[in-house]
Amino acid sequence: MQYFFQVSIDAIALGSLYALVALAIGLVFGVMRLINFAQADYITIGAYSLVAPSTAAVPALMFGALHWVPMIFMVVLTVTALALLTERLAFRPLRNTDTTTLLISSFAVSYFLQSLVLMLHGGRPKTVSIGEGLTSAVQVFGLRIPGIQLLTMTVAISLLVALVFFLKKTSMGIQLRAASENFDMARLLGVPANLVISIAFGISGILGGTISLLFVIQTGSLDVRMGLMPAVYAFFATVIGGIGSLPGAVLGGYIVGVISVFLQAYLPEDVRPFRDAVVFSIVIAILLVRPQGLFVTGGAKERV
Template sequence: MEVLLQQMINALSLGGIYAMLALGLAIVFSIVRLINFAHGEIMTFGGYGIFLAMSFGLPPIAALVVGLGASVFMAMAMERTAFRAMRGADVVALLITSFAVSEILKVLFQNGISARPVPISFPASWSGTYHIGQTTFGIIPTVSIIVTFSALAGLTFVLRRTTIGMAMRAAAEDIEMLKLLGIKANRVVAVAFALSGLLAGIAAVIWTAQRGSVDPLMGFFPVLKAFIATVLGGLGSLGGAVLGGFIVGGLEVLLQAFLPDSLAPYRDAMVLASVILLLLLRPDGLLPAANANRS
């Protein structure tokens, strides 16, 4: 029972990272129909922001804030320089653009900083544990869960209770109608990218705190899993992205913990097989968006 509880905490922690990244992908896709495969580089840029800030002597908390800001800046820079001019282009052109941005940033990270992982020295107390009864919990996974649910709650408030949030929801339904109402679509899209960058930055903070390092490919695999989660939940569905993230993270952790050693190398294949099975039952995703068929 104790082992199961610990693994549930780990599953929520990892699933929360995937959920935030998937939500960032879904926010952008719901408005501009762009699957941003450069989203992983936004996360990586946040990690390098933390590394550089600590290299210049900033305290850890300040460095984390710098990492968040770096991710938001990168997301907004991508929107302004690469994706704004492509708005309204077909899906293939948008995909090629996002892949190109991703590869360019990887090369810049590899040649401008380091192709190898660079260590980030967080306080030793951050990697400690605490006990509740006979059960041991890690500080970072617990903080990760709290931060994840706080971020998701904050984003829900922004989308449902603020003017810009309601404008983003309207843009997800029909961005052309939004323009006819006199609302600046560029501003709405820029805010959507900024929010996706903020979520990627939070994921970068948690990921680097757990790994203790950052490298040019740090964001690639988490965002790949987040994309799978987005498809599982339903492309363009914000609630589906969150649900898919937690399902993928939960499957990954629980299979890692309870599979016999002989089957452990097939964990990722089993996760993908489970996702395929769910999609066979629900081809549009678990919580498909109302505008899923919008052209």
């Protein structure tokens, strides 16, 4: 039983990360009907902003050499600025085109950012050490919980609570919710389209920068494709939760994280290398039962 609870803690921690990535993807999709595959590269850029451009195996620290408060601020600011810049240059001029064109633009932005990282840092994985004290475990009711997992769960809950407050209690948050439900109607009622979309991208950047820091502390390594699998899992999470639904994206992130960790813990050893295939098979089974996802937004009902 103790092993089950230990695995549950690991599952909730991983689910918290997926929930944050899924929320970032869901916010942008809600207002633009765009799956922004560059979200994976926002995470990667945030992680690489910790080190100076170098092709050395052990790079010199850049933001990572700062005190933790300015380091967090600079990483999150970098990714947020990047998200706003890509929205302004790559997506806003194409907003009135069809969704296929926007999707192609998203792929183009993603490959451009990957190439930028390769040009500045090379393609070899690198190691970086920040937050060493968070790798040690603490005892809670007989369970050994690494500090990074406690931090991940705390940060995820804090960001989710802050975002809920923003969406429900502020004027701009209410406008963002309205736009995610029915963007055309929201525009007719006076919601500023450019501002709302910029805010959605800005929040996705804040979440991307936060996720970058949590991943680097947890893994201690940098790789040009480090954001790819979290984004893929998060995309499946948004589909499970009901694409366009923010509560659904969060719930889907936790569902995918829990399934992934429990499969890793309980599958036979010779099957564990195929865990991802099993996870995606379960996702397909869920969608066969409920193809519209767990939550259905007003906009989704109209499209159906």
